[in-house]
Amino acid sequence: MRKSKKKELETEVLEIDDKDLAKKLFEEKDEVEVLDEETNYYEDEDNTDYYEEKKTKIRKPINYHKILYTVLLIAIAITIMISIDVISVSRFNKGPFFAIPTHTYDDGGSKEYYGIGYKVIKYNQLQGRRDIELGTWNLKYNINPINIVDVDLAIDFYKNKEATLNKYNKKFVRIDTTLHQIDDKNNSLLLGYKDEEGNKYTINLKCEMLSKKQNYTPGNEIMIIGQFSKYNEKTNTITIKNCFAEQ
Numbered sequence: 001m002r003k004s005k006k007k008e009l010e011t012e013v014l015e016i017d018d019k020d021l022a023k024k025l026f027e028e029k030d031e032v033e034v035l036d037e038e039t040n041y042y043e044d045e046d047n048t049d050y051y052e053e054k055k056t057k058i059r060k061p062i063n064y065h066k067i068l069y070t071v072l073l074i075a076i077a078i079t080i081m082i083s084i085d086v087i088s089v090s091r092f093n094k095g096p097f098f099a100i101p102t103h104t105y106d107d108g109g110s111k112e113y114y115g116i117g118y119k120v121i122k123y124n125q126l127q128g129r130r131d132i133e134l135g136t137w138n139l140k141y142n143i144n145p146i147n148i149v150d151v152d153l154a155i156d157f158y159k160n161k162e163a164t165l166n167k168y169n170k171k172f173v174r175i176d177t178t179l180h181q182i183d184d185k186n187n188s189l190l191l192g193y194k195d196e197e198g199n200k201y202t203i204n205l206k207c208e209m210l211s212k213k214q215n216y217t218p219g220n221e222i223m224i225i226g227q228f229s230k231y232n233e234k235t236n237t238i239t240i241k242n243c244f245a246e247q
Helices: 005-014 019-030 045-056 064-092 150-159 161-168
Strands: 100-104 111-114 119-122 132-135 146-149 172-183 188-193 203-209 221-232 237-246
Touching (some): 146 150, 150 172, 188 221, 188 237
Antiparallel strands (some): 100 111
16 A cells, blocks of 8 residues: 555645645645545555445445346246146146145045145045145135036036036036946946937946945946046047046
């Protein structure tokens, strides 16, 4: 660091004969502060603490572009996480991957998950509901199925197939119907209502069993519960997944 400015000024004053002029010159130059541009330190060694304090008060300008960029990245990441969970649950019955489990029910292990703006309930009853439901935070735990009789379902399909599919798609249902055949290979039951007169009200049901086979008798009335999964228009067959049956 360069020599103290005060010491240099004192030397200059001693060489001036006019005392009043020397005194005035000294007082004016004594107030001069030299600021080093590279370090922001004042060069008076006697006032180091004061100038250190001055330095800490110097603030860098706020980079609004950087803040906006960071916020945008966070928003994109959140959108991606929500999209992955919504698609996984609604289409593939998988997940959720980015929601937090908050409650487990004493019904076999059903769980509630909360995500950013959505809620998922994974049902796991011992013999009952085993599907996944997606909704808002107001979504309620519900193990009561929609009760249907196969003939009513057949009539609804005949009158308005699209509306009936929208009404029951992915829903937890209980259907009273008739057992026609047992598919041992695929652990499934083939059921439904057969219109003996004109066949226009016939509806086929395929129950994909979760439990092991029991002693079911074709031709008898049977009750099935499960998730209304999909419809095959060629065979006029509704598939019930995660299915339990009671004869």
